[in-house]
Amino acid sequence: MKKFFQYLLLIALFSFWGIMLTNKDQTRQAVREVKAVAEKKMGIDQPCSKPLEYAIGSIDPKFGISQSELVQLATEAAAVWNKADGKTLLAYNPAASFKINLIYDNRQEQSDAAEKLERNLQDLETSNSTLKGQYDSLSAAYKKKINDYKKDVADYKDNLDKYNSDVAYWNKRGGAPSDEYDKLKKEKSELEDEYEKIDKERKMINNLIDQTNGIAKKENQIVTNYNGTVETYKSQYGDTQEFEKGVFDGQEINIYQFKTAVDLRLTLTHEMGHYLGMKHVQNPKSIMYYLIGDQDMNNPTPTAEDLAELNNICKF
Secondary structure (H helix, E strand, O other), X not given: OHHHHHHHHHHHHHHOHHHHHHOHHHHHHHHHHHHHHHHHHHOOOOOOOOOEEEEEEEEOHHHOOOHHHHHHHHHHHHHHHHHHHOOOOEEEXXXXXXXXXXXXXHXXXXXXXXXXXXXXXXXXXXXXXXXXXXXXXXXXXXXXXXXXXXXXXXXXXXXHHHHHHHHHHHHHOOOOOHHHHHHHHHHHHHHHHHHHHHHHHHHHHHHHHHHHHHHHHHHHHHHHHHHHHHHHHHHHHHOOOOOOOEEEOOOEEEEOOOOOHHHHHHHHHHHHHHHHOOOOOOOOOOOOOOOOOOOOOOOXXXXXXXXXXXXXXXXX
């Protein structure tokens, strides 16, 4: 059948041979018309009958992505639709006139700034968690030390009272015998050692208090910084804003914003769907939904709505 239409095309060309010699423009137009009729009958001009080619255009270096990486992601994005249709709908060709560009503007600047604030919040949360652990540890040590200190002070007070009572007792009798005197002298030395121990405990407790208060101040500062960062984030990015991460304008695909490689791949898959002629669908989990958020970022798979829209285009 294909050969039949090729013969038809040759006959038509020969039938206009005389016109070719006299009016080249008219002849070219006639040939194009005959060719278009032949291709239509052979199905060559049908939707998705041949791959739509794409190439990589300009890449702003501020995105930090290489051409080979973008080619790989674009190939993976194209494969989603190729697999769905069972044939090659989209094909990479370095010489293709249709380009994919990465353009850095205020959208990516906002995304980078938001990501920086998010990292700051995570760092503050980590620091606060670390300080909280130190604070809890110091508080537990303080409680144990203060309990030991109170017990030692009470014991010291009892021993001191007993010593003073014994001294007073022997003073009333004009002095203690040598054995009692040696005993009292030993008790006095032990009390002095006990007092020194208690004083060290007191200083240690005061040091723990200072450390705990210092950590508490740091915690308060971190909380203040965290709250301030949250407010900044909310004021700048808290409201839901629809902005185009990628745009297919009929001539090329321009990507303006993405966070990660999988985010970029999903955006490319969406825009390549538009390149094929697909429109937005209503399922939030669909690749062709107008917002990216509920789709499977790691394994983008067309939903029934996506496939129905693709079928409207390709009639597969």
